[in-house]
Amino acid sequence: MSLKKKMGAALVTTALGAALIGGGTFAIFSDSATNAQNTFTSGTLDINLTDSAYSGAKHVSLTDIAPGDEGTKTITVKNDGSLQLRYNITQALNGFLASNDPDNDSVADPGESNPLAVTLKDSTGAEVTKLTDRVLNSGASETFTVEYKMPINAGNTYQAKSATYDFSVAAEQTRNN
C-alpha cells in the first residue's frame, strides 16, 4: 500500500476501536427490598346532639306558655368520633316572649320586663358556667337540662308571643391543639 493509504487505514482502525469502548449502555447488579402494607388511618371528629324528645333537634320551640309555667328539656352532647375533642356551647334565646318589651312599643306596659328565662344546667343540677373548652373523650357524652320559666308576673302584652332557644356546639381535636 502507499504510505498515505497505510496511515489512513491505521487511523480508521483506532477510531473504530475508540467507538467500541466508549459507546453503549451497561447493566450492573442491583436489587431492591420493600417494607409493604404500611397503613395510615385517619381518626374522626364527630360531635352530635340528642334531645330526649326530639332526636337530632338542636333548637327547642317554646310556645303556648302561660305565666308561672316552667319545664325542662334535656340535650345530650356526644362524641361519636374516634378522637378526643373539646367543644364550646353557644346558646341564643330569641323572640318577643323572651323580651322585656314584648309588644315592641317602647312603652313600659304593666307586666313587662318579665320575660321567659332559660337556664342551662348540667347533670348535677348546677347552672353551667363553663361554656368553652369542655372536653369529651371518644364515645363519651354529657347531658344538659334546659330549664325554662315564665314569670308569674308577666303581663298581657306577653300573650300570643313566642320564643326560640338555640343550642349549638362546635368542636375541635384536642391532640396537637
Added chain:
Amino acid sequence: MNLKRRLALFSASGLLGISLIAGGATYAIFTDSATNNNNNFTSGTIDLDQTRDLGDTIPGPMFYSSTSDPTGKYPYDKSGVPLAPPGSDAVGGWAPGDHVLRAMNLFNKGSLDAKVTKLKADISTGATNSGVGYNQFINKMNIKIMYPAQNRVLYNGPLSGLLNGWVNISAPFAIYPGGPANITFEATLDESADNDIMGQTFVFDFSFYAEQLRNN
C-alpha cells in the same frame, strides 16, 4: 539527501518494517505451550432485604392502625407479652399534627458490597389511590427518612414526592454483607390537614434500591 527526503525515507521504511513483522510469512522454530485451565468466574450477588424494627421479630409494616394483620397470620402488636414493642401509636387514627417515628433494618444478604442509591413509595394493591382525601393526605403527610448511624437524611418531604417512581438519594450509603442498616421513618401529618381526610385509610409500600458498590 535533503532533510525532507530522509525523513520520508525513515518513516516509510519504519512502516514497512512494522508490516513485515505483523503480516509476514510463517517459519518453524522450537515451540512449547502451557495452559492454565479451569479458571472459574463466579459472579457475586446483590441481595437487599428488610425487616421492620419495632423491637420485635414479627415481620410486618412499620406503620399499622390496628393490632391485627388483615390476613390473620400474626398480631402486629405484642403488648401483653414480655419485651412488647410499641403498639399502634396513632390510636384512634391520625389527627392533624400527629408525629410518629418508626424504623426498619436493611440487610445485604448478598456477597457483594452494595450501595443504597434510591428509594420510593407505592400505593399498596387495592388501597385508595385517588380522591380529595387521598390528594390532600399525600401532600400533608411529611416523611423524613434518615440513616441515624451515619447521620444522613435520605429524604425529607411530602409523601407525594415518593410516589412518582424511584427517587435518587443525594448521598448514597454503602451497605456491606451482613450487618443491618437501621433506617428511621418520621411521619408527620401537617396541622393544616382538614376534615377532607377524616375517617379514611391509606396504605403504602416503602422500597429501597441498592447497586453494586465496586466500579460504580
